[in-house]
Amino acid sequence: MPQFAANLTMMYNEHGFLDRFAAAARDGFGAVEFLFPYEHPAETIAALLRENNLQQVLFNAPPGDWQSGERGITALPGREAEFRAGFERALEYAQALRCPRIHAMAGLVAAGADRPRMRATYMENLAWAAEKAAAEKAEVLIEPIAGRNVPGYFLQFQAEAHALLEEIGAPNLKVLMDLFHCQVQEGDLAIRMRKYLGDGKPARVSHFQIAGVPERHEPDTGEVRYEYLFDLMDELGYSGWVGCEYKPRAGTSEGLGWFRKWRGTAAQ
Numbered sequence: 001m002p003q004f005a006a007n008l009t010m011m012y013n014e015h016g017f018l019d020r021f022a023a024a025a026r027d028g029f030g031a032v033e034f035l036f037p038y039e040h041p042a043e044t045i046a047a048l049l050r051e052n053n054l055q056q057v058l059f060n061a062p063p064g065d066w067q068s069g070e071r072g073i074t075a076l077p078g079r080e081a082e083f084r085a086g087f088e089r090a091l092e093y094a095q096a097l098r099c100p101r102i103h104a105m106a107g108l109v110a111a112g113a114d115r116p117r118m119r120a121t122y123m124e125n126l127a128w129a130a131e132k133a134a135a136e137k138a139e140v141l142i143e144p145i146a147g148r149n150v151p152g153y154f155l156q157f158q159a160e161a162h163a164l165l166e167e168i169g170a171p172n173l174k175v176l177m178d179l180f181h182c183q184v185q186e187g188d189l190a191i192r193m194r195k196y197l198g199d200g201k202p203a204r205v206s207h208f209q210i211a212g213v214p215e216r217h218e219p220d221t222g223e224v225r226y227e228y229l230f231d232l233m234d235e236l237g238y239s240g241w242v243g244c245e246y247k248p249r250a251g252t253s254e255g256l257g258w259f260r261k262w263r264g265t266a267a268q
Helices: 017-026 042-051 082-097 113-132 157-167 181-184 189-197 225-233 257-267
Strands: 004-007 030-035 053-059 101-103 138-140 174-176 205-210 241-244
Touching: 004 053, 017 030, 017 042, 017 053, 017 189, 030 181, 030 241, 042 053, 042 082, 082 101, 082 113, 101 174, 113 138, 113 157, 113 174, 138 157, 138 205, 157 174, 157 189, 174 181, 174 189, 181 189, 181 205, 189 225
Parallel strands: 004 030, 004 241, 030 053, 053 101, 101 138, 138 174, 174 205, 205 241
Antiparallel strands: none
16 A cells, blocks of 8 residues: 655645644654745754654655746756755755655756766766765656646656666666656656566666646546556555645545545555
8 A cells, every 4th residue: 555645735734834844643643744944944844743743754855946937957058056055955964854755846948958968967966966965875866747737847757767778877866756747747657657567677766746638626526547557566566655746626624535545545
């Protein structure tokens, strides 16, 4: 049975950010993830995790100027020093929060950009970040994101992400497989899960995220039958976390029938 982590950026928006930890714990979550922690001292978040008996399982490295529309800088030539300073800050938070995974967002491809140069920059930054993270026993994750949701995002396809991992060769560089984005961009979810997790392959997928397709609401809505995919995770031996990165339709707690069902199944 998969282990589910509440995404505190998208869920529990009925509460202020620092109050979302307790709300998730009350609903039975044992872990959380979110986009960015940097508006709050690491010690404050670490205390909330301890108080609510929660694990922090994922957050993102600084993405550049998020408010102006940037979505990462890992692949942006000329921003290497900024990326590396930001990643070192993320590692400090990861240590304080005992978080084993940091997602490094690639960034957007500008009109007329030199894509081969971006790829080279991306690979160099990821190799550097993986070496830094390995010293702290942490993983660096990359995530293919659907172009419909983030137009121009540099990394959109699962095969491209796995090819990058093979070329770089760092054992702690992994893929965040967001099944919402994968369905929107490529489809064939079960086939791709079997391809990248099955047949005794190295465990290159370190984290999943889920949401209903196409509206990005609860995973028991829309066109994807997640019950089948959760069973497939078990069949393939996946024992990691599944991040619930969705927008509740009408209140987070009210929409957790799917979660209560699966928790009950796991307890049987």
